[in-house]
Amino acid sequence: MPLIGIMIGLLLTQQTVRNEAANNAVVRASAIRNQLDQLLILVDDADSGERGYLLTGQTRFLAPYDNAVQQLPALNKRLENYIGGDSHLRGQIDQLKKDENRKLQRLAEILALAKSGQHDAAVARVKTGQGLEAMTLFRQLTAGIQIDEITELRTQMALRTESLQRTDLFIAALGASLVLFVIFSIIAMLVNLRERERIIAQKSLAEGESIALTGQLKNEKARLLALVGELNRAKQSADDANRAKSEFLASMSHELRTPLNAILGFSEVIKEELFGPVGLAKYVDYAQDVHNSGQHLLDLINDILDLSKIDAGKVELREEEISVAGLIADSASLVRERAQKSGVGLEILPAAELPPLTADKRLLKQILLNLLSNAIKFTPAGGRVTVNAALDRQGGLRITVADTGIGMSPSDIAKAMSPYGQIDSRISRKHQGTGLGLPISRSLAHMHGGELEVESKRGKGTRITLVLPPQRCVMRADALAG
Ligand SMILES: Nc1ncnc2c1ncn2[C@@H]1O[C@H](COP(=O)(O)OP(=O)(O)O)[C@@H](O)[C@H]1O
Ligand SMILES: [Mg+2]
Numbered sequence: 001m002p003l004i005g006i007m008i009g010l011l012l013t014q015q016t017v018r019n020e021a022a023n024n025a026v027v028r029a030s031a032i033r034n035q036l037d038q039l040l041i042l043v044d045d046a047d048s049g050e051r052g053y054l055l056t057g058q059t060r061f062l063a064p065y066d067n068a069v070q071q072l073p074a075l076n077k078r079l080e081n082y083i084g085g086d087s088h089l090r091g092q093i094d095q096l097k098k099d100e101n102r103k104l105q106r107l108a109e110i111l112a113l114a115k116s117g118q119h120d121a122a123v124a125r126v127k128t129g130q131g132l133e134a135m136t137l138f139r140q141l142t143a144g145i146q147i148d149e150i151t152e153l154r155t156q157m158a159l160r161t162e163s164l165q166r167t168d169l170f171i172a173a174l175g176a177s178l179v180l181f182v183i184f185s186i187i188a189m190l191v192n193l194r195e196r197e198r199i200i201a202q203k204s205l206a207e208g209e210s211i212a213l214t215g216q217l218k219n220e221k222a223r224l225l226a227l228v229g230e231l232n233r234a235k236q237s238a239d240d241a242n243r244a245k246s247e248f249l250a251s252m253s254h255e256l257r258t259p260l261n262a263i264l265g266f267s268e269v270i271k272e273e274l275f276g277p278v279g280l281a282k283y284v285d286y287a288q289d290v291h292n293s294g295q296h297l298l299d300l301i302n303d304i305l306d307l308s309k310i311d312a313g314k315v316e317l318r319e320e321e322i323s324v325a326g327l328i329a330d331s332a333s334l335v336r337e338r339a340q341k342s343g344v345g346l347e348i349l350p351a352a353e354l355p356p357l358t359a360d361k362r363l364l365k366q367i368l369l370n371l372l373s374n375a376i377k378f379t380p381a382g383g384r385v386t387v388n389a390a391l392d393r394q395g396g397l398r399i400t401v402a403d404t405g406i407g408m409s410p411s412d413i414a415k416a417m418s419p420y421g422q423i424d425s426r427i428s429r430k431h432q433g434t435g436l437g438l439p440i441s442r443s444l445a446h447m448h449g450g451e452l453e454v455e456s457k458r459g460k461g462t463r464i465t466l467v468l469p470p471q472r473c474v475m476r477a478d479a480l481a482g
Contacts, residue, residue, distance in 0.1 A: 011170050012167065012171070012174065015163060015167045015170060016167070018159075019160065019167060022156050022157075022159045022160035023160065025152070025153075025159075026157060026160060029149045029156060031082055032082050032145070033150070033153075035075060035079045035082070036079075036142050036145055036146055036149075037146075038075055039075055039076075039079070039096075039142065040142050042067075042068040042075065043068065043072075043100060043104075043135070043138060045068045046064065046069060046103075046104065047103075047107065047131070048064065049061055049062055049064035049065035049066075049068070050062070050065050050107050050110065050111055053065070053114065054110070054114055054122060062111075065107070065111070072100070076097060076100075079093060088148075089145070089148075092141070092144070092145045092148070096138075096141050096142065099134065099137060099138045099141060100138065103135065103138060106130070106131055106134065107131070110122045243312060245308070246308040246311050246312040247312070249304055249308040250305060250308055250312070253302075253304055253308075254305075256297075256301050257298070257301060260297055260298050260301070263294045264291060264294045264295065264298065267287050267288075267290040267291040267294060268291055270283070270284075270287035271284055271287035271288045271291055300434045303434045303436040303437070303440060304436065306436075307440050307443070310440065310443045310444070310447070311443075315363075315447065317359070317360040317363070317447060317448070318360050319358050319359060319360060320358070320359075320360075321356045321357070321358055321474060322356060322357050322359060322361045322364070323356050323357075324354045324389050324397065325354070325389075327357070327361065327364055328368065328389060328399065329348070330365060331365050331369050331372060332346060332372065332387065334369060334372075335372045338373070338376055339376045342376055342379075342381060343381030343382060344379045344381065344382075345383070345384040345385065346376070346384075346385050346387075347386045347387070348387045349386060349387065354389060354390075354391065354397065354473075355391075356473075356474045357468065357472050357473060357474065358471075358472055358473075359468065359472055360447075360448070363444045363448075364466075366440070366441070366444060367441040367452075367466055368399065368466070370437040371466070372385065372401055373437075374437060374438070375402075375405065375462065376403075377433070378405040378406050379403045379404060379405030379406070380405065380406070383403060383404040383461075384403070384404050385402070385403045385404075386400075386402045386403075387399070387400070387401055387402075388402070391473070394470050395473060396450075396467060396472070396473065398465050398466070398467050398468075399466045400463055400465040400466075401464055401465075402461065402463040402464075403461050403462055404460075404461040405461055406458070407456045407457045407458045407459050407461050407462055408423065408454075408457075409458045416454075417438055417454065419435070420436060422435040441466075445466055445467070445468075448469075448472060449469045449471065449472065450466060450467050450468040450469060452464060452465070452467075453465040453467060
């Protein structure tokens with residue numbers, strides 16, 4: 001829209017220049033006409049003044065002649081000024097001047113004759129009609145120029161009218177575009193205003209919503225904080241209860257062990273008949289049963305004590321550098337006899353050179369012993385138990401005890417990993433156990449920053465792996481160099 005305005009403005013300027021040119025042409029044409037009229041009158045005056053003088057001989061009739069002779073040079077000069085660059089007009093005016101001069105020359109000659117007393121000769125020259133003829137020619141010439149000028153005047157007038165019309169048109173167009181521009185501007189402003197109002201309305205709506213939401217969130221936060229407080233209190237009391245339970249179990253286990261030692265010791269003495277024969281074989285059998293039950297009770301008490309100690313955080317790691325191969329060999333030697341009796345093969349796969357471990361030897365042995373005794377316990381005769389050790393990709397150690405025994409279902413595994421959880425199967429029931437071995441082993445693995453991984457399939461066998469983190473594997477300088 002502003003571009004249209006600028007264009008129209010430019011055209012308007014151009015039009016103004018054109019109008020001015022047309023105006024100038026009109027002024028010049030009418031001025032020329034005017035001068036020519038005067039010229040003709042003056043020459044006419046000179047002519048008729050002289051004729052009056054010739055007729056009357058009175059000099060007062062010469063006044064118009066004198067006046068014409070006096071004024072004509074100035075008039076000629078003014079006419080000259082209007083010619084400008086117009087070559088056609090220049091030719092016409094030059095001719096006019098020549099004729100005018102000739103006419104004036106003639107008049108001067110006749111007047112000179114008359115004034116010198118040769119009145120007849122002067123009249124005779126007038127009578128030749130040459131003066132009249134010259135005057136007629138002069139008139140025709142003037143009329144010709146005037147006609148040309150009128151034509152020029154008409155053309156210029158037409159041009160000016162056209163130019164003025166065009167100017168009017170442009171002004172109208174400019175006005176119209178200005179009005180359009182103003183209308184568009186107002187519409188744009190209105191639209192803008194609407195949009196702003198809409199945004200403000202939306203904003204205040206969103207603000208209202210966010211205030212409501214903030215309130216809601218605050219309430220929610222307060223509720224959650226209250227809940228956290230409650231949970232903390234509950235956890236605190238649970239922790240307290242757990243500690244009390246562990247302490248009770250520890251002291252009770254300790255108290256139970258003293259009488260148990262007497263039971264075990266004396267039943268042993270009786271069943272071995274150390275102080276002489278008991279007599280009836282049945283009593284020896286009973287003494288054996290009492291000893292077995294006492295041993296089981298002692299195992300149970302020891303396990304409970306272990307677990308409650310671990311739970312109470314009372315077990316401390318006594319770390320030392322231990323050889324993996326040595327650890328496995330030691331643990332295996334303790335169960336080898338049991339395996340042989342059960343008809344289960346026990347195999348330690350040759351492990352590649354492994355770095356020594358930094359760990360609590362007694363506790364790791366406890367884990368391995370439990371895994372090995374479980375494997376032998378839950379593998380029927382003819383089966384096989386294998387121990388393997390290797391470094392994993394991250395540099396951690398994996399010791400796996402695998403068997404070809406009865407295996408476990410996924411739900412069995414979950415049960416086996418929870419304290420006192422024993423799976424109720426025929427073989428399980430045949431074996432004595434506390435159901436605490438696996439949970440204790442897992443807790444001990446955790447204490448070393450490790451984990452116990454259980455894979456098992458019912459009827460196929462079980463693989464339990466003790467995973468220890470890379471930090472537990474000591475990298476010796478010579479091992480690294482090799
Ligand atoms: N190698 C295994 N094969 C099959 N079942 C197993 C094996 N190891 C453990 N279990 C199951 O998990 C239960 C829990 O084992 P554990 O915690 O060592 O207690 P316990 O040996 O005193 O029964 C066992 O009673 C047995 O049902
Ligand atoms: Mg066990």
